[in-house]
Amino acid sequence: MSSPRRITLKDLAQHLGVSTASVSNAFNRPDQLSPKLREHILSEARRLGYRGPDAKARSLRTGRSQIVAVVLAESLTYSLNDAVASELLSGIAEVLDAHGHTLLLLSGRQDVSQMPGSSSIADGFIIYGLMPSLLLLDELPLPGQRPLVAVDFDLEGQPTVHVDDEPACHAIADHALATPPRRPAVINLRLTRHPCNARIAPDQELLPADRTITRSRLAGFHRAFAEHGIDPATVPMWNIEENTFDVCAPVIAEILDLPHEQRPDLLLCMSDRIALTVVTLAEQRGLRIPEDLRITGFDGIAEGQYRSPRLTTVRQDSVEKGRVAARMILGLEPMESRRLTTELLVGETCP
Amino acid sequence: MSSPRRITLKDLAQHLGVSTASVSNAFNRPDQLSPKLREHILSEARRLGYRGPDAKARSLRTGRSQIVAVVLAESLTYSLNDAVASELLSGIAEVLDAHGHTLLLLSGRQDVSQMPGSSSIADGFIIYGLMPSLLLLDELPLPGQRPLVAVDFDLEGQPTVHVDDEPACHAIADHALATPPRRPAVINLRLTRHPCNARIAPDQELLPADRTITRSRLAGFHRAFAEHGIDPATVPMWNIEENTFDVCAPVIAEILDLPHEQRPDLLLCMSDRIALTVVTLAEQRGLRIPEDLRITGFDGIAEGQYRSPRLTTVRQDSVEKGRVAARMILGLEPMESRRLTTELLVGETCP
DNA sequence: GGAGGTTTCTGTATCGATTTAGTTAGGAGT
């Protein structure tokens, strides 16, 4: 019946009696041929069902694919359900879209070296979050020449996008400590590359923290503690392994179920998700917020601002983080590490 | 200083004094050469910083890219924040990941013909939701030979994945009507390709509904109405344009603010997002649920089951929908339209 | 020792475009 093979640019050129160069130019460089011929080629292409130059061949020849890969440290399932990651992706997609690029999603794997080979098709890479196995850039099975930007973690000499973590955390802790707590505590997120979902000794684990972003945030808290006459080493700290309700809940339950005289009355949380889980579990236990327990978050996700009581938190613009990263990859902005500013949102959980 | 150009398979072969075929085989077909040579090639490749065969060239030659494109009808920003779409993506990603494929995300555009050319790189396509401009398959600027599956809408003779919409909606309506309402009403979602965010005449708009999935759901409702002695034509119907709080809210407010004697006492909603918005706005107005107002949803998203009052709804397994679609594309499952089963969840909003 | 069968390796055509350098034709200027 019909041709067994897909029609190619060459077939079309032969059929029209013109060179392949002209057909190519008809699609890519209108200035290189007469409008008349161009129109003729284009209409004949349509008639024969030629859908335009093949992306695979084109990208091989030109070296560019118009595809940007986003490597997410966590699993895709997690990332798609996380408000902050979703916002980041929105921001990235917005910019890529506006410039005719598309987004290749690579889910986090325990071992970076097992990344699918097809990922090397991308023109650039945005890496989000700490890759457990990523110690050195050389381990990345990516073509070394492509632009790469890391979001929310530091990677060798690569450009990074994050927020002013230290000042932001100093500010919110400073605000929280204005009403002096008797027993402050910190609930931490992903401190090191090693899994840990429990209480940790405050000072001891701090130095080897390879999650530099979390280290900066803790530094902000600690500076505020010191300024308010609290020895940071005396502030208890818990670590949460994954930023989800299910993983948070047991650790938080453990904290809230401490004997009354040991239970913290101020909880500085590393994320809104954690803080919201604290709110939920505290309410279940009949604790009054903020009278019995004051809570702060980090991120400024929508849910925290809709729900009652409204969360006291630091708003970071994750959509903008995505935009910036994408613009760097596309070369619309210099590839230099950037820190976006944040905003202190004083809600009802810690007035 | 170092080589200006990236090292290629050919360079490596020359350097080693073997053929390019052997190097290629070392990476792709271990059985085709001696373990000794293979090891030698691989280690030398590592030493010289060769990161493996270039994906662009490989995909041109083999015709496959290990990339599956997901085309989302709505904007990416919307899709990433929608629980159902996120679940679908998780399911797709899960299967693709397990089989070494990656996911190319194409955000919805008003005009399908403007899809970026790079999309033609994909081995297959999953289309989710009604594309406003997509009337005929030929309009898709995709290589015709590639597998394509549509999720949650019907497209010509293409295979489709959705759930048993009609029976599911019949079941939940039948349950809701067990307590006979005085004034039932339906809140609809995306009925036609034309935007509409307001009340609509019940019968008139039904026939041209090109959103076949919504039409099936309505048919289920109507069958139940008829069985319970209610003339479907007398049931008022509202249409929601986008499944988000902000877009729902004004329409729902309009419904709830109707004079008491006109206000519905049973609202059958096409999605949990709509139903949850009804709950929120009804509570703000001091309406008692389910005494003053009974509400049903559709989807079975997590939020609806966590929040109080628990939603009465139909649970559909969107993750599984994604898995099925992905398995079809990968050829792990026959390319035949499938309807997944659903489950009636009786919660507190309509006991 | 030679026929026959494996295993291992190589030479080269090919995938489908883009692009450079170059040819041809037509027009302008003197």
Added chain:
DNA sequence: ACTCCTAACTAAATCGATACAGAAACCTCC
């Protein structure tokens, strides 16, 4: 009429791999 310039078009090299057909080497067995 001749040179020179520009516009329109083309021939062929190239991008970086894969895979086929076939050569070479190595066994095995009568």
